[in-house]
Each structure stands twice: as structure tokens, then as C-alpha cells.
Amino acid sequence: DTEVTQTPKHLVMGMTNKKSLKCEQHMGHRAMYWYKQKAKKPPELMFVYSYEKLSINESVPSRFSPECPNSSLLNLHLHALQPEDSALYLCASCLSGGALDEQFFGPGTRLTVL
Amino acid sequence: AQSVTQLDSQVPVFEEAPVELRCNYSSSVSVYLFWYVQYPNQGLQLLLKYLSGSTLVESINGFEAEFNKSQTSFHLRKPSVHISDTAEYFCAVEESSGNTGKLIFGQGTTLQVKP
Numbered sequence: 001d002t003e004v005t006q007t008p009k010h011l012v013m014g015m016t017n018k019k020s021l022k023c024e025q026h027m028g029h030r031a032m033y034w035y036k037q038k039a040k041k042p043p044e045l046m047f048v049y050s051y052e053k054l055s056i057n058e059s060v061p062s063r064f065s066p067e068c069p070n071s072s073l074l075n076l077h078l079h080a081l082q083p084e085d086s087a088l089y090l091c092a093s094c095l096s097g098g099a100l101d102e103q104f105f106g107p108g109t110r111l112t113v114l
Numbered sequence: 115a116q117s118v119t120q121l122d123s124q125v126p127v128f129e130e131a132p133v134e135l136r137c138n139y140s141s142s143v144s145v146y147l148f149w150y151v152q153y154p155n156q157g158l159q160l161l162l163k164y165l166s167g168s169t170l171v172e173s174i175n176g177f178e179a180e181f182n183k184s185q186t187s188f189h190l191r192k193p194s195v196h197i198s199d200t201a202e203y204f205c206a207v208e209e210s211s212g213n214t215g216k217l218i219f220g221q222g223t224t225l226q227v228k229p
Contacts (some may be wrong), residue, residue, distance in 0.1 A: 006155070010176040031215055033215070040222070041222070042204055042219035042220060042221055042222050043158065043204075043217075043228060044221055045216060045217070048216070049169050050213065052214070056216065090157050090158070092157075092158075094215055095168050099146055099209065099210050099211075099215065100165060102144075102160050102163070102216065103160070103215060105157035105158040105159070106157050107155075107156050107157045108156075112141065
């Protein structure tokens with residue numbers, strides 16, 4: 001299994017909803033990432049987990065809450081989002097997070113906040 | 115801090131023509147360099163990377179990129195493009211001495227291959 005899966009593919013939510021994005025990999029990777037990508041823009045790093053511990057938070061608003069329950073799973077909990085949070089949310093993983101490791105990306109969850 | 119500049123936001127080209135997508139970077143430390151490709155409605159895929167050694171790196175589908183330290187460039191080239199190469203291409207850098215896996219991306223170049 002050499003892929004990163006993300007569910008759901010699409011999500012529409014209101015500003016008062018609570019929802020979660022899920023990312024899974026079974027490649028034995030110990031570093032996992034959340035990126036946000038707006039239309040026609042590059043991905044922007046949000047969070048990095050290394051060995052199930054949060055190692056980087058790029059000053060992301062608290063309405064985004066990451067969670068890494070185990071080495072294969074990464075969640076992003078969403079609460080009280082704003083319309084400007086609408087974007088493609090990409091998950092990635094790599095072996096250990098070192099600079100030599102290739103990051104494998106999932107297909108993304110396209111989020112629309114109404 | 116590092117930054118990446120992709121000089122062309124869109125590159126239209128006819129099928130079987132050669133193409134070059136330009137990438138320049140700025141960094142005060144040694145970096146690794148990457149090209150990623152994103153097909154419509156998909157995530158990113160690593161196309162090729164420069165870590166060390168030979169400055170010319172190649173991908174399995176005919177793309178190549180050359181690292182030029184003096185010009186701080188890592189341009190992507192293909193001698194003959196196919197319709198299927200139509201996609202968004204991102205150049206990225208990562209600090210080679212760091213251990214975070216933090217990629218800094220350029221703004222992207224849309225390659226439009228016309229029949």
C-alpha cells in the first residue's frame with residue numbers, strides 16, 4: 001500500500017458546524033502533515049506531526065485542531081470556520097520527516113464553508 | 115528564510131514542442147530542491163528532486179531539471195510534451211540541515227499543452 005487516503009473527498013459545512021477530516025496511510029511513515037491550498041495557489045503548511053507528536057504549528061487559528069491518534073491516522077477537527085477557510089486540504093506523509101524523505105500526498109478534501 | 119519564485123504563471127505550448135518551466139530560489143543556507151506536479155482534482159506528486167551529486171536530475175516520464183548554484187535556479191525541461199502533461203507544476207525547496215520536512219513552494223506554473 002503506497003498511498004495516502006483522505007476522507008471525505010468533499011465537505012460542505014456551515015459556520016456553526018463541527019466536522020472532521022481524516023487522513024490515513026499504511027506505509028509505516030512516522031511524519032504526517034496538513035496543508036491548505038487555495039485555488040491557483042501553492043499548498044501552505046499548517047501542521048506537522050512527527051512520531052505522533054505535534055512538531056510544527058504554523059500559527060494556525062484554533063478553529064483548526066489536529067489530532068494524531070496513532071502512527072497511521074491523522075485528523076483535522078474543524079469548528080466555527082469562516083468562509084475564507086474554504087480550500088483544498090491536503091494530507092501528506094513521509095518516512096521520518098527528515099529532509100531526504102519524500103512526502104507522499106493524498107488527493108485532498110475540498111472544503112466549502114457557507 | 116527561503117523563498118521560491120516561479121517566473122511564469124502560465125505556459126501554453128503545442129504538443130510535441132519543448133518546454134521549460136523556470137524556478138529561482140533564495141536561501142541563506144543549503145537547500146534541497148523539488149518539482150511537484152498536480153493534475154486537476156488531485157494531490158501533489160513528486161516529479162524529481164535534487165539532493166546532491168549530479169546537477170542534472172531526470173524523472174521517469176521525460177522531464178529533467180538542472181541545479182545551477184551560481185544562478186540559484188532549478189529549471190524544469192522536457193524536450194517533447196504530451197497532452198497528458200497538462201497540469202500545475204510547483205517548485206519547492208527544503209532546508210537541507212533541517213529535520214522538519216518543511217517545504218517552501220513557489221506560486222506554481224500552469225502548463226497547458228495544446229493539440
